[in-house]
Amino acid sequence: MLSTNLKYLRKQYNLTQVQLAEKLEIKRSLIGAYEEGRAEPKLVTLMKMAQVFQLSVDELINPNLPNNLKAGNSAKASNVKVLSITVDSQDRENIELVPYKASAGYLNGYADPEFMEELPKFRLPMIQAPGTYRAFEIKGDSMLPIPSGTVIVGRYVERWQEIKDGTPAIVVSLQEGIVFKRIYQQKNQPALRLHSDNPAYEPYEVSLEDVVELWEAKAYISTTFPMAEISLDKLTSLVLDLQQQVHKLKSDK
The missing domain is CATH 1.10.260.40 (lambda repressor-like DNA-binding domains)
Incomplete structure (x- = not known):
């Protein structure tokens, strides 16, 4: 038709x-x-x-x-937009990786097949659910404990109404570029409210008219391992040891 x-x-x-x-x-x-x-x-x-x-x-x-x-x-x-994808030799959809340095270019080329062909591509066998997936490298500490440099793998969301409040997602918008935040819908308002996991960052709103794509976070890849947790007893011991060293330094003077 x-x-x-x-x-x-x-x-x-x-x-x-x-x-x-x-x-x-x-x-x-x-x-x-x-x-x-x-x-x-x-x-x-x-x-x-x-x-x-x-x-x-x-x-x-x-x-x-x-x-x-x-x-x-x-x-x-x-707010559904045209989505370009690439496939492998077996006609299976790839996961395209958008490096942080390519973020600006992605806003101009997200619907350009030639731009998508130039992006790195890979597959994750553990992700078998239906849908289209894309990976984005994030920068900054707004979503700690997920560190800067982490690659977020997201599933494409066709309609923003499907997103549940508190869902972590990659938001591609003309206003903010590519950001990784938790999404909250604004009732009776044409906007989404974006929250960081790091309390040092204030929530803010982005207009739905400016949202180009939404990718619900499904996995992440990081080369940074989390620090081992320190027990209360271990922490107390370290503090006492530090106090003793300070006291000794004062006594030696």
């Missing part, structure tokens, strides 16, 4: 075929062919269409799209 949806969306956005063709960087005659069902767009063009109309590719080809939009269930309302 792409042909019907494309014509419907173009009229909703008050675009002529020429104007839409310019946005998609294709010939006007192709727009006519798509709307009449005489041709099917390439994947790259389909993704550009989804971006122009702020929809996911799935919604763009959904036969009930006009009814969904009238009911307020569009991607603009739920």
Whole structure:
């Protein structure tokens, strides 16, 4: 039903075929062919269409799209965006790794297949649940005891309403970039409240309109091992030993 949806969306956005063709960087005659069902767009063009109309590719080809939009269930309302993925030789989805240095580039290239192809990729056999997964390297101490440099593996969340309060997640937004926080929904407000596990950091809100992607944290990878816990007896012994050393130093003077 792409042909019907494309014509419907173009009229909703008050675009002529020429104007839409310019946005998609294709010939006007192709727009006519798509709307009449005489041709099917390439994947790259389909993704550009989804971006122009702020929809996911799935919604763009959904036969009930006009009814969904009238009911307020569009991607603009739920903040679903076009998601590019890569697959291995067996057609299984990869887990792309977004290093911290690539964070800025990710905001510009998250829907660009070429950018995604350049990212490091891996698989985790222990993660077998259905869904799309991506890994992000985090920096800073706002989520201690998870240290800076940890890689968070997240499952893509299509609709933010599915997130339960207190869920740790990677939030990709135009306002804050890529951050790892606990998410809390704001009732009757178009925003999410982000909390750090480190009490030194104050919670803050991010507008849903600025949220590009949400990834529910499912695992983390770190090369930093936690410090061994010190028992109360051991700590008391260390303090007494320190006091004795201080006392001895004073006596030697």
